[in-house]
Structures are given as C-alpha cells and as structure tokens.
Amino acid sequence: MKKIRILLADDHAVLRGGLRLMINSQADMEVVGEAGNGADTIEMALKLAPDVLLLDLSMPRMDGLEVLENLRRKAVGAKILVLTMHDDEGYLSEVLASGAHGYILKRAADVDLLAAIRTVFAGRLYVDPSLTGSLVRLAVGPPAPLMDKIQLSDREKHVLRLVAMGFTNQQIAEKLVISVKTVETHRSNIKEKLGLKGRADLVRYAMQHNLIGGP
Numbered sequence: 001m002k003k004i005r006i007l008l009a010d011d012h013a014v015l016r017g018g019l020r021l022m023i024n025s026q027a028d029m030e031v032v033g034e035a036g037n038g039a040d041t042i043e044m045a046l047k048l049a050p051d052v053l054l055l056d057l058s059m060p061r062m063d064g065l066e067v068l069e070n071l072r073r074k075a076v077g078a079k080i081l082v083l084t085m086h087d088d089e090g091y092l093s094e095v096l097a098s099g100a101h102g103y104i105l106k107r108a109a110d111v112d113l114l115a116a117i118r119t120v121f122a123g124r125l126y127v128d129p130s131l132t133g134s135l136v137r138l139a140v141g142p143p144a145p146l147m148d149k150i151q152l153s154d155r156e157k158h159v160l161r162l163v164a165m166g167f168t169n170q171q172i173a174e175k176l177v178i179s180v181k182t183v184e185t186h187r188s189n190i191k192e193k194l195g196l197k198g199r200a201d202l203v204r205y206a207m208q209h210n211l212i213g214g215p
Contacts, residue, residue: 005032082103160211163206169184
C-alpha cells in the first residue's frame with residue numbers, strides 16, 4: 001500500500017511529536033519531515049515533495065499565509081491542510097483564497113484530523129465541521145450570477161473547479177494537457193463572463209454552484 005507522505009509544519013515540537021506518533025500509527029500514512037518555521041517549511045516542501053502538508057498559521061520566519069502564497073507561486077504539488085487554533089471566519093476565507101485544500105482546528109478529535117488528511121489527499125475540500133456556518137456564509141456571499149444564465153464551456157467549468165480547489169496554473173495545465181497560457185486565457189474568460197475579480201470570488205462562485213468536491 002502506498003502511504004500518504006506528510007510534512008508537519010508547526011513551531012511547537014511537542015505538538016509535532018504527538019502528531020507524528022498518531023500519523024505514523026496509521027497503515028496508510030507516514031511523516032516524512034518536520035519544520036518549525038515558515039522558511040524551513042518551504043525548503044522541505046520543495047525537497048521532500050510530500051503528498052500532504054499539515055500547516056500551522058502562526059509560525060516564525062514567515063507565517064502560514066505567506067508559506068501558502070510562496071508554495072502556490074512555486075507550483076508545489078502537495079495538498080495543504082491548515083491546522084490552526086484560529087476558529088475565525090476571516091482566517092478561513094484567507095486560507096481558502098490562498099489555495100489551501102483544508103482547514104481544521106487544533107482542538108479537533110484525532111479521528112477528524114485523520115479524516116481531513118485523507119480527504120484533501122483525495123483532492124476534496126475539507127473544512128472543520130465547527131466552521132460549517134462560516135463556510136456557508138462565505139459560499140453565499142454577495143449574489144452571484146446564475147450558472148444557467150452564464151455560458152461557461154465544459155472546459156471553463158473544469159478549469160474553474162480546479163482553480164477553486166487550489167491547483168496552480170501549471171498543475172491545471174498538466175492535468176488537462178494544455179499549455180499554461182491556455183489556462184490563463186480560460187481564467188481570464190471565466191472572470192470576464194462571471195464579472196468576478198480575484199481567486200476568492202472564484203472559490204465562492206464554485207461553492208455556490210457545487211463545483212468543489214467529488215473525485
């Protein structure tokens with residue numbers, strides 16, 4: 001069985017130790033590295049190419065949001081699951097808009113954390129159940145154009161779904177076997193058709209129209 005390779009990024013060594021023991025006790029998971037600050041996290045993510053990065057938001061030498069932005073620019077393929085104490089709608093919104101694949105609180109039960117790791121590894125979005133209300137508010141947001149009144153092509157819908165799930169332009173190009181320039185053109189056309197601006201708007205729109213989730 002191929003194991004899910006996980007990189008732990010948290011500045012508390014005791015917490016990392018507990019997470020390492022729990023994760024390594026699972027037949028389908030293994031911890032391949034640990035980082036105690038943001039700069040080391042980026043370096044190790046590039047070096048180890050983990051399947052999942054378990055990322056804290058509050059770290060020295062670059063916080064989690066900066067790490068997310070850096071890894072997105074570098075087209076790192078790891079699925080990023082934020083593990084944080086912040087049960088705040090603002091953080092949740094920023095994290096999802098920055099390309100993370102999941103958001104779970106440190107107070108979550110062990111079984112929920114393990115489920116979250118498996119969920120993001122499978123390519124689906126995971127948000128801590130206690131933040132469901134916040135997720136709904138973010139998804140609802142301002143009224144969005146109705147899908148049936150907007151003529152997005154099937155390819156544009158596919159690109160939109162992948163963008164909302166946190167994939168970079170390079171990763172989308174590889175998945176769809178098209179050029180990065182073509183992906184950029186699709187993104188531009190999608191935003192123009194829908195009257196949207198940034199990635200956060202695309203994520204919200206995708207949530208409203210059930211484009212996130214599934215295999």
